[in-house]
Amino acid sequence: MAPKVLVSDKLSETAVQIFRDRGIDVTFDPTIGKDKEKLLSVIDQYDGLAIRSATKVTEKIIAAATNLKVVGRAGIGVDNVDIPAASKKGIIVMNTPFGNSITTAEHAIAMMFAVARQIPEASASTHDGKWEKSKFMGVELTAKTLGVIGAGNIGSIVISRALGLKMKVVAYDPFLSEERAREIGCQKVELDELLERADFITMHVPFTEKTANILSAENLAKTKKGVRIINCARGGLVDEAALADLLKSGHVAGAAFDVFAQEPATENPLFHLPNVVVTPHLGAATTEAQENVALQVAEQMSDYLLTGAVSNALNMPSVTAEEAAIMGPWVKLAEHLGAFVGQLTDEPIESIEVVYNGVVTGMNLKALDCAAIAGVMKATNPDVNMVSAPVIAKERGVELSQTTQDKTGVFDGYIRLVVKTATRERSIAGTVFSDGKPRFIQIKGINIDAEIGEHMLYTTNEDVPGIIGTLGQTMGENGVNIANFTLGRSGPKGGAIALLYLDAQPPADVLEKLMATGMFQQVKPLQFDAA
The missing domain is CATH 3.30.70.260 (ACT domain)
Incomplete structure (x- = not known):
């Protein structure tokens, strides 16, 4: 039977056609996303749910989604999806983080130009019949220092565009290596140095516990006098009230915001201040970007439902279609190893270690970890899968670890699973033979060659x-x-x-x-x- 997908938000007809062309039974009804009760009444019929931002995938919706396997968000933000609830239910949540990267980066550059030259205010003044040339004295971007907070996909595109404008770029990103910084043409610095040196600051990080209020009142006070601040990333990264005070005092010369702590933003401390450019979350709002993310999510969901390939998932390691084909027997082996130990263990598990040896170390080990943990956990909870098992294991206080080894012994590669409880340790190892069939090769340190049935x-x-x-x-x-x-x-x-x-x-x-x-x-x- 063909998988069934519900498209509950506005996606292009081209994207919907992708589902049809791939053999998916698709229902396209963009009105359902705004009707919670209607969505609740039909969601159990579907294997996949394709959404934008209007559909709210709440814990209640997830509880009713008895057949749902994947939620695909056309876009990067997944604030409208209860990811922890989906993970516990074993539902993969995907987004399309790269489909609107160029659009968002271009919007940040456009906002930087707008605030540097006071374009919106000058435009409004001229529309009113005024001719206030002397009032709107701007600054050049050339030779100015741009501070980029977050040098990932979008941030690196912004850096590339800024270098084309002959700006100097410094970047703060804990995950940015010196080699990568040299490759993209910026200087890696700590946050305090960026704040002290930057003439313009732009942010390109997600909203997390670590990034929330990253430009706090304290950090804003460390900035260079006359700095201009751009936020086209996520609301909540900046203390908006503190920024408003610094704009009024003249310490900050201007700001350009596309996102806000509270959205829709009908009122905000930054509104109606001189040289503050604001837009209603338009970062991804271009025809090209909206089409790109719609097509991408349709392809990703179809790939998963038809081949098991996982890409851009937020709660599951990515597995390409090629990896899925090659790793299939090894994934099954990892599940079988886990199932063996799980069925023999009748006391609380304290730790699960997965040891990879030889050729298998070059595979997607995160996916294999998930398969092994799922095998163990299914003994007490048959409904768990590769998505939910690691979440449930951690909730139960199980310590999870992974070890890799160079080839030892007669096998080109094998997986060993070690599970510990308060009173004992169990271990089992297995490999995949050339016929593609998993085998148990060692139990309790005793060598065997057992076909699995x-x-x-x-x-x-x-x-x-x-x-x-x-x-x-x-x-x-x-x-x-x-x-x-x-x-x-x-x-x-x-x-x-x-x-x-x-x-x-x-x-x-x-x-x-x-x-x-x-x-x-x-x-x-x-x-x-x-x-």
Whole structure:
């Protein structure tokens, strides 16, 4: 059955057609996004939801979305999506962070020009029939120092445009390396130095706990007298009241804002001040940008629903279509390793470590981590998936870690999973053979070669004669067919294990008969996803 997608906001017909061309059953109704009750009543019918900013994907909507797998936001801002609730439900949330990058960067440059030359005020004055040439004395951008807070995708485009205007550029970004700074043509500095040196300051960072009020009253006071400040990123990055005071005192010569702490902004401390340029969140408002993000979100959602490829997700590692094809068996192996340990563990888990060895270390390890953690967590919560499992694990206080190793042993690559509780540690390793089938290759340090099936039986015992016969006879007498049988031991007379691949799950009384023989320390039926 074709996946079903609801487009609840205004997307272009071209974008909607992409869903159709990819074989998606799409419903295009841009009125639903503003009708909460209508959306609530129909959302359970859909695998995907494509939105802009009008649709509010609340916790209540997510709770009713019993089949929803992905929410795609045409644009960068996802303030209208409850991402934690979506993550717990296992719903991927995607955005399109690059579709409007050029448009937003160009708007910042335009706002910088506007405030440097007081263009809006001069335009209004001239429209009124005045001719006030001497009143609107501006400043050149050439040779001025531009301070860029945030040198990511949009910030780097702004830097490129500013260099074309012959400006000097300093940038503050904790994630900016010296090499990258040289590559894009700016000087990396700390925030205090940027504030002291910049003639113009522009911000290109998301709104987070660390960036909230980054231009506080204290930091604004550190700026050079006559500075001009541009914000086309996110509201809440600047103390607007403190900035208004500095504009009135003349310390700040001008400001240009496209975003505000409260939106829609019908009133604001910056409104009606001289040489303050304001626009109603127009950063992404060009025909090209709106079309680009719509087309991009349609392609991303279709890729995920049809091939499992994940791109620009906010709560899941990205996996390309090519990676999905190559990594598929390894993802399944990671899930199986997790499922094995999860089904054997009946006490609270304290830590999960995933160890990658050899060729697998070059793969998308974040995605493999998610698969392994999901396998473990499904034992107690069948509804978890690769999106929700890490969130739930962290909520339960489980410490998650990852280790990589160069190739050791006879296998080109393998994954080992180590799970610790308060009383014990369990480990299991597996690999993918050339036939694309995952195999268990070690359990409790004991080497094996076990094919993985939907129904399995795991036993532990002392290495004594009669184990194989007892298992085979008991299964045969009770009509349980054995498809494959794998044994392993630590050494003669030491600990031993058996893994039986069965055609069906053995009844409880069969397990009781095995334990009643006194030959086994543990008899545990296991189930693995056959898909």
